[in-house]
Amino acid sequence: MGETLAGTASSTPEPQSPAEKPVTLEQRSVDEARPxxxxxxxxxxxxxxxxxxxxxxxxxxxxxxxxxxxxxxxxxxxxxxxxxxxxxxxxxxxxxxxxxxxxxxxxxxxxxxxxxxxxxxxxxxxxxxxxxxxxxxxxxxxxxxxxxxxxxxxxxxxxxxxxxxxxxxxxxxxxxxxxWKWPEIKGLHDFKGKLLHSANWDDEYDYAGKEVAVIGTGSSAIQIVPAMQKVVKKLDQYARGQTWIATPFAGEFAEAKNLDRKDYSFSEEDIERFKNDPEHFYAYRRELEHVLNSVHTLTMRGSDLQKGALEFFTENMKKKLAAKPEIFKSLVPPFPPACRRLTPGPGYLEALVQENVNFISDQISHVTSDGLVTADGTARSVDAIVCATGFDTxxxxxxxxxxxxxxxxxxxxxxxxxxxxxxxxxxxxxxxxxxxxxxxxxxxxxxxxxxxxxxxxxxxxxxxxxxxxxxxxxxxxxxxxxxxxxxxxxxxxxxxxxxxxxxxxxxxxxxxxxxxxxxxxxxxxxxxxxxxxxxxxxxxxESEHGWLGNGWAMAEVNPDGDRAHYLKRGIVDIPPVVV
The missing domain is CATH 3.50.50.60 (FAD/NAD(P)-binding domain)
Incomplete structure (x- = not known):
């Protein structure tokens, strides 16, 4: 049996190796950083x-x-x-x-x-x-x-x-x-007043005392409305969409740190303490990020945090819009919080209920030379139109x-x-x-x-x-x-x-x-x-072994190279002693 097997093995032809490129060394040290x-x-x-x-x-x-x-x-x-x-x-x-x-x-x-x-x-x-x-x-x-x-x-x-x-x-x-892009509204560029986009703002334009229209309900519009409302004669916000206005993110954290509840500003004493006490500032910053990174559950369907946010944001919006309850009905969405980007919007809801603000949920039909016309035929003239309508995404x-x-x-x-x-x-x-x-x-x-x-x-x-x-x-x-x-x-x-x-x-x-x-x-x-x-x-x-270089390290090629770098203090990984 042994002889038969041995004879069979010796008669089997050797497999032929495919032709290979001659192996050459890359002329570089193994740790050389090529340009x-x-x-x-x-x-x-x-x-x-x-x-x-x-x-x-x-x-x-x-x-x-x-x-x-x-x-x-x-x-x-x-x-x-x-x-x-x-x-x-x-x-x-x-x-x-x-x-x-x-x-x-x-x-x-x-x-x-x-x-x-x-x-x-x-x-x-x-x-x-x-x-x-x-x-x-x-x-x-x-x-x-x-x-x-x-x-x-x-x-x-x-x-x-x-x-x-x-x-x-x-x-x-x-x-x-x-x-950024202009909204697709018929006649928009026929407007003879000032046409502005939130992402291409004209710093030279003075809107104080003017009648202004703001189009949009996204993050930019929510910041623009309270800022302009304080100084314009009249502000019309055209709000096709609905959105949740959250309480400021980590708002309870801010209040716990004795920050102003209205604008969340820092006092000079707060800033000086942050500057002069690095450990206090470090602890504050870490605690803040810990809080911010603890609300991911809000984004999960049916979670307790999601349900709680829905209830809390609803009550907060209803309370702040009590003077104009029709705005609450138009603004509150049928979808849950965080489906769209959540915006804290300090001062936004408060601005909407002011006498010089009109919240218009009717769809815009077209723009004329002096203003906007909604689908119900109502025309409203303005001095400026602000398009807070976002970007191509x-x-x-x-x-x-x-x-x-x-x-x-x-x-x-x-x-x-x-x-x-x-x-x-x-x-x-x-x-x-x-x-x-x-x-x-x-x-x-x-x-x-x-x-x-x-x-x-x-x-x-x-x-x-x-x-x-x-x-x-x-x-x-x-x-x-x-x-x-x-x-x-x-x-x-x-x-x-x-x-x-x-x-x-x-x-x-x-x-x-x-x-x-x-x-x-x-x-x-x-x-x-x-x-x-x-x-x-x-x-x-095309050299898969090229990373190995030519057998040398840079410390050997460089006359001033450190050829015992592995013993430098701080390099040696000293394990803990087991007692």
Whole structure:
């Protein structure tokens, strides 16, 4: 038996190995950071954080930040309408690494927020990489060279010259709410008075003593109405939609800290104590964020917190609108709180019941040269029309972003935008997003999510350098799996209920495309732990072993290199002694 088996084995032909490329060594040290260029589009909050973290963490980086505006700040540069302010507590809307003890109030005005982020950009050197008045017209991936090529317009030159630039990695920090639009109302541009949009405010216009119409019931309108009501002769608010006006977020927390119950301002004594007692300020800030991150249950259908909020907000609105109960009937929605973005709106309900305010729930038929006409035929003349009607939230009206095989991202997203973890799309290698689809949060701190998105991109670029990767791209299955997860998650939340919301691209019952499918803490944990197995890679010189380099480390190549770095104090991980 043994002889037979041995004879059989010896007569079996050896399998033929396929022809292989000759193996060559990459002429680089194993820990050498190859040069890499990153272009960041946009200098809002994400772009500022990227301008800090990328050069801090990435060796041998060539970084450029293109911003279409003359200054950093994004939303807080563009939105200058009356009453613009943070609608979450200011101490939760700042960088984790740059605490500001000097906020003037619980909900800081927009100009103050803009100045804070300019301070952050100055302090940490972002302006070194910034090119302002530069508008990206097109971004296209060159498959032959694995580069992103961009067409960019100089907005501050007489001929508005267009030039090109290119990068290994493209990071889109253009956000969700920056493509403002006029409402589709017949005759709007026939109006001969002053026509204003909340996202394109004319700072020179003096509305004091004027008769003004405000169109909309979103966050901007809720801030504009009480600000203008105090100084205009008459204010007509045209409110097609219904909305919940929440009590200010963490309002009980603010009151417990002895803040003014009317405007939630800080006294000079509060601010001085924050400045002079860092431990007190640190404890205050942590406690505040703990409270903000504890209300995710509000977004779940049928939860006790959701039921309690419904009852509490209803009674609060009814009480504050008691002088004009017809407004309460028109404004209170049939959908639950948080289906649309919840806005605290300090002073809004109080403004609606003033004598110089008319709340008009009838649909606008058309605009004439001197005013607006509603569907019932009533004409109301005004000196100015303020359109607080928001932004294009479909993600498809941006400049062309062109991936593999000439595929347009807008075409890819024409039905709904799909992503992997809100930061990447298959077919678009080396392209990352901050505040992309499914990245905003309904409760909790948004700024920490933005920081983690930037962290993720830093880790990805580090991996490209360390592993000698030419392109990194989300797998098709990874995008599909994340979308399947979203589809399974959102039906259990109030976001998917019937209400018109920018969370759903301005639709009544479409997919939830703006919000992260989970809590803020859930997003922070997911983005803090990259799953590199969810990505596809192409390697420099098609060498999958190229990350190993040529057998040397940089400390050996560099004459001044530390060849015992692993023994440096603070590097050695000393385990606890077991007694």
């Amino acid at each position: 890499i260029k990153v272009i960041v589009m946009g200098a809002g909050l994400s772009g500022i954080i990227a301008g800090i973290r990328l050069p801090q963490r990435i060796e041998n980086i060539d970084l450029v930040i293109y911003e279409k505006n003359p200054e950093v700040g994004g939303t807080w540069y563009e939105n200058r309408y009356p009453g613009v302010a943070c609608d979450i507590p200011s101490h939760s809307y700042q960088a984790s690494f740059e605490p500001n003890p000097s906020w003037s109030g619980f909900y800081a005005p927009g100009a103050e927020i803009g100045e804070y982020w300019k301070h952050v950009a100055r302090k940490y050197g972002v302006y070194r990489y910034l090119k302002v008045n530069r508008k990206v017209l097109e971004a296209k991936f060159d498959e032959t060279r694995s580069k992103w090529t961009l067409k960019i317009q100089k907005l501050d030159t007489p001929d508005q010259e267009v030039f090109e630039d290119e990068a290994d990695v493209l990071f889109g920090c253009i956000g969700a709410l920056n493509e 479909t993600w498809t009206k941006r400049f062309p972003i062109i991936g593999r095989s000439g595929k347009l991202l807008s075409e890819r997203w024409k039905d709904h935008p799909d992503t992997y973890l809100s930061i990447a799309v298959d077919g678009f290698p080396n392209y990352f997003m901050s505040l992309g689809p499914n990245s905003a949060v309904g409760t909790g701190s948004l700024s920490i999510v933005l920081e983690r998105e930037v962290d993720y991109v830093c880790w990805a670029v580090q991996k490209m350098q360390r592993d000698n990767i030419k392109t990194i791209e989300a797998k098709v299955s990874s995008v599909r799996n994340f979308q399947n997860y979203c589809d399974a998650y959102f039906p259990g939340t109030v976001y998917s209920m019937k209400c018109r919301s920018w969370y759903k691209g301005g639709t009544y019952d479409g997919k939830v495309i703006a919000l992260w499918p989970g809590s803020t803490l859930h997003a922070e944990k997911v983005l803090s732990n990259p799953r590199w197995e969810d990505w596809e890679y192409e390697y420099v010189n």
